[in-house]
Amino acid sequence: MGKVGKQAWKTIEWLLLIGVGLVFVFPFLWMFITAFKTMPEVYQFPPSWWPNSWQFENFRIAWSSGPFLTYVWNSLIVALGTLVLQFLIGVPAAYSFARYRFKGRNMLFGLSLIALMIPSQVIFLPVYVQMSHWGLVDTLWALILPFGASAFGIFLLRQAFMQVPDEVIEAARLDNASEWKIMWTIMVPLAKPVLVTFGLFSFIYHWNDYFWPLIMTNSDTVRTLPIGISMLKAAEGGKQWNVIMAGNMILVFPILIVFFFAQRHIINAFVYQSK
Amino acid sequence: MRKAVTAADGTVVRKQAGRSHLQVWLERMRPYLYIAPALTFFFLFFLFPIGYVIYLSFFDWSLLNLEEMDWVGIENFTELLAEADFHQVLGNSLLYTVSTVFLGILLSFFLALWLNRSARVYGIIQAAVFSPHIISLVSIAMLWMWLMDPQYGLLNALLEMVGLPGYTWLADPKSSLMSLVLVSIWKSVGYNTIVFIAGLQSIPRDIYEAAELDHSPWWRTLTRLTIPMLSPTLFFLLVINTVSSFQVFDTIYVMTQGGPVNSTNMLVFYIYEQGMDFYNGGAASAASVILLVLVGILTLLHFRVMGKRVHYQ
Numbered sequence: 001m002g003k004v005g006k007q008a009w010k011t012i013e014w015l016l017l018i019g020v021g022l023v024f025v026f027p028f029l030w031m032f033i034t035a036f037k038t039m040p041e042v043y044q045f046p047p048s049w050w051p052n053s054w055q056f057e058n059f060r061i062a063w064s065s066g067p068f069l070t071y072v073w074n075s076l077i078v079a080l081g082t083l084v085l086q087f088l089i090g091v092p093a094a095y096s097f098a099r100y101r102f103k104g105r106n107m108l109f110g111l112s113l114i115a116l117m118i119p120s121q122v123i124f125l126p127v128y129v130q131m132s133h134w135g136l137v138d139t140l141w142a143l144i145l146p147f148g149a150s151a152f153g154i155f156l157l158r159q160a161f162m163q164v165p166d167e168v169i170e171a172a173r174l175d176n177a178s179e180w181k182i183m184w185t186i187m188v189p190l191a192k193p194v195l196v197t198f199g200l201f202s203f204i205y206h207w208n209d210y211f212w213p214l215i216m217t218n219s220d221t222v223r224t225l226p227i228g229i230s231m232l233k234a235a236e237g238g239k240q241w242n243v244i245m246a247g248n249m250i251l252v253f254p255i256l257i258v259f260f261f262a263q264r265h266i267i268n269a270f271v272y273q274s275k
Numbered sequence: 276m277r278k279a280v281t282a283a284d285g286t287v288v289r290k291q292a293g294r295s296h297l298q299v300w301l302e303r304m305r306p307y308l309y310i311a312p313a314l315t316f317f318f319l320f321f322l323f324p325i326g327y328v329i330y331l332s333f334f335d336w337s338l339l340n341l342e343e344m345d346w347v348g349i350e351n352f353t354e355l356l357a358e359a360d361f362h363q364v365l366g367n368s369l370l371y372t373v374s375t376v377f378l379g380i381l382l383s384f385f386l387a388l389w390l391n392r393s394a395r396v397y398g399i400i401q402a403a404v405f406s407p408h409i410i411s412l413v414s415i416a417m418l419w420m421w422l423m424d425p426q427y428g429l430l431n432a433l434l435e436m437v438g439l440p441g442y443t444w445l446a447d448p449k450s451s452l453m454s455l456v457l458v459s460i461w462k463s464v465g466y467n468t469i470v471f472i473a474g475l476q477s478i479p480r481d482i483y484e485a486a487e488l489d490h491s492p493w494w495r496t497l498t499r500l501t502i503p504m505l506s507p508t509l510f511f512l513l514v515i516n517t518v519s520s521f522q523v524f525d526t527i528y529v530m531t532q533g534g535p536v537n538s539t540n541m542l543v544f545y546i547y548e549q550g551m552d553f554y555n556g557g558a559a560s561a562a563s564v565i566l567l568v569l570v571g572i573l574t575l576l577h578f579r580v581m582g583k584r585v586h587y588q
Contacts, residue, residue, distance in 0.1 A: 017396060020386070021403045024465065028406070030429055031418050046432045089312045096309035108310060115321040117574040118567075121522040121543045125550050125563050126324035126331060129341065149316035179305060208411035210525050215551070226413045230529060233417060241421050248414040255409055263402045266409060271469050 028256065035059070035246040042242050055242065062232060062247035067220050071228035072250075078143045078213075078224055079206040083199060085148040093149070094157030095183045099169070109158075116151035124215050131216065142216040143224070147206070153198045156272065160191035200262070201269040204255060225251055325567065332561045337554040351561035360537060361545070361562070368541040371456060372520040379460045379467060380512055386464065387471030388501075401472070405465035412462070416529035419458045420445070445531055448538035455526050455539055463519070467512055474508030475501070507581075514577045518570055542566050 034042060035058055036051040062068075096102075097109050120127075127146055128137065136142045164187060172182045188195070210226040217223050232247045259266050294302075301308075332351055336344040355361050386404065390397045407415060422429045423444035431441035444454045478501070486496045502509075524543040527533060533540035533548065540548075542562060550559030 017400050021400050024403045024406060024461070027418055027422060027461075028410075030422065031414075034421065043427055045427055046435065047427070047429060089316060092309035093313035096306045100306035100309075102306040105306070108314065111322075112313065112317055114574070115317050117518070117577070118321055118325070118570065119518065119522045121524055122563065122567050122570055123321065123324040123328060125546060125556075125559055126327040127320060128550075129331070129338070130319075130324065130327070132338070132341065145316075146320040148320075149313040151317070154313060204409050208409075208413075210411060210413040214528070215547075226411050230413050230417070233529070241424075241427075244417060245421065248417055252410055252414045255411075256406065259402075259406060259409055267402070267405055267469055270408060270466065271473060 028252070031245045031248060031252065034241055035249050037242045039240065039242060042240075058242045058246040059249075062243045062250070065232060065243070065247075066228050068225075068228055068250070070221065071223055071225045074140065074222060075207055075225040077140060079203050081140070081144045082147045082206050083202050085144060086150040086153050086198075086202060087195075089149050090153040090157055091183065091188060094154045094161055095187060097154070098158045098161035112149075112151045112154060114151075115149070116155065120146070120212060124212070128215060138217050138219055138222055140222050143213055143222075146212070150198075150202065153202065156194050156198050157191060160194040161187055164190055196265065197269045197272065200258075200266055201272075204266070204269075207255065208251075328560050328563045328567065331556065332564045334557060334560075336556040336560075338550065338556060339554050347557065351557040352564075355558055355561045355565075360540075363537055364540050364542060364545045364562075367452060367537075367539065368521065371452060371459075371523065371541060372517055374453070374456045375459045375463075375520045376513065376516045378456070379463055379516060380509070382460065383464045383467035383471055383512075384509075386468045387475060388497075390468065391472045391475045401465075401469065403465075405469055407462045408466045410462075412525035413529055415458065415462055416526045419454075419461075419526075420530050423454060446535065448535045451531055451535060451538045455523070455530065458526055458530075459520070459523065463516065467516070470512055471505070471508060474505050478504045510580055511577075514573055518573055521566060521569060 033049070033051060036054045036056070037048075037058075038051075038053065038055055041048055041052055093112075097105065131137045131142045136145070168186065168190075169182060172186055177186075208226065209224075210230065213224045213227050214230075217227065229247045229251050232244050331344075333346060333348060334344040335347045335351070390401050390404075425431060425441060425444060425446050428444070430444070434441055443450045445451050482500060482504075483496070486500055491499075522543055523541055524547065527539055527541060527544045528547075531539040533544050543566070546559045546562045546566070549555045549562065
């Protein structure tokens with residue numbers, strides 16, 4: 001291939017790269033642009049590529065159309081509460097699977113892996129019936145408890161704990177440290193990278209989750225942000241796209257911003273299961 | 276040194292230190308005590324519900340009154356399988372799954388081959404392609420609903436700009452299912468691409484160097500080397516994508532509510548509709564069991580093949 005031909009290929013490749021990038025990024029940009037438009041501008045065809053005047057008002061309308069502070073608060077409680085519970089339950093389980101030999105270990109570990117493969121969409125109905133027997137439907141407990149033990153988290157932590165050299169634990173045992181103390185004060189700090197990875201995964205998953213809160217809640221006091229956002233559509237008759245997009249930005253942009261700064265971490269967190 | 280991890284070792288040491296029987300027993304039970312909370316949760320929220328939904332599927336019941344349950348045997352299943360609506364739901368689920376999985380994997384395979392380079396720009400494009408994967412499906416659904424608006428949406432504006440007629444997208448039963456497939460692929464292609472890239476990078480370099488020395492043409496390197504070496508990755512993605520296609524719900528609920536004329540009604544939405552809207556617990560739990568069997572078969576297949584590894588080295 002000649003030099004000119006090579007140059008031409010390079011240019012074409014750059015154009016293709018930009019094209020592919022736009023296919024995935026431009027929809028978010030369009031959310032942003034729409035969120036600042038006036039209603040007449042939203043319903044202008046062909047559309048304008050940039051807002052004529054910036055309507056910050058749309059955010060106020062979206063925010064005050066429901067108890068959004070409560071929604072955000074609930075989302076944080078659910079995402080963080082789930083994470084704390086997964087941590088408290090997952091660390092001892094992972095430590096046990098990684099560092100002890102006991103009868104039935106492989107069978108029990110295999111059993112927990114099943115939980116990794118069964119999506120909550122498959123068993124929501126019986127869990128809902130259980131929850132209503134326990135009187136927990138329409139409480140934040142119903143959003144947290146079912147995810148209290150994370151098979152993925154236990155799996156990750158177990159890997160990390162297995163990599164800690166025996167000598168470290170031996171030394172601590174000679175110092176008469178209890179097993180419980182070794183686990184929390186020696187092993188957990190050593191597994192910090194894995195904890196960050198899992199924390200990002202779990203937080204983003206529960207912050208985003210729409211399905212489970214939709215099933216389990218029906219009053220404003222326990223609804224999470226994704227539910228609140230989806231109700232904008234119903235409340236506004238599916239027509240006020242500027243307000244709807246403004247509402248969605250509240251949900252989407254915090255995650256995009258975190259992603260911007262911690263891309264590698266987040267990609268690794270989500271792709272880990274494949275390895 | 277012997278493995279320091281065995282409970283037995285610890286037990287022996289502490290017994291010599293003069294501990295009581297209770298303490299010795301607790302020491303021996305330690306591994307079980309540590310996993311007990313996790314197992315309790317798995318039992319309550321995974322294993323028990325699996326059994327419970329099978330049990331429920333043999334009864335006529337409704338969420339309105341859980342006290343009243345009538346045993347009907349396999350009637351829920353026979354009724355469900357005779358129902359034309361449910362046939363359509365199964366057909367939709369199948370078409371949606373095959374399209375999403377096939378097109379999604381094909382597309383991400385080529386993207387991975389192209390973007391698997393170290394220059395900075397490829398990393399940026401990888402991150403851009405991945406970004407929808409970490410965004411809430413509810414926002415993605417609303418965003419695409421707006422993009423696909425037949426009158427004022429961006430997509431039809433773009434089509435018009437290049438002189439093509441506007442498309443019906445979600446408004447027509449002929450195009451609605453494929454519109455959902457498009458959204459799903461847009462969301463998941465980045466994940467698949469990154470997984471493929473990880474797979475590509477795990478192939479030893481020297482095999483490629485050997486192929487180069489043999490003057491193997493690129494297509495032969497691709498079909499005889501790259502694809503066979505990627506088969507574990509490919510298999511993993513097939514299972515993961517199929518299972519997640521069976522789970523589709525959020526986009527349906529937000530964008531179409533199963534319509535127009537049932538054209539986008541699929542398994543999980545059907546279960547939701549029967550159970551939560553129509554209070555037909557029997558049909559909902561029978562459909563759940565069918566979904567459970569489908570996911571179960573895939574999971575077992577996954578574990579079996581993963582145990583054997585897919586390719587030969």
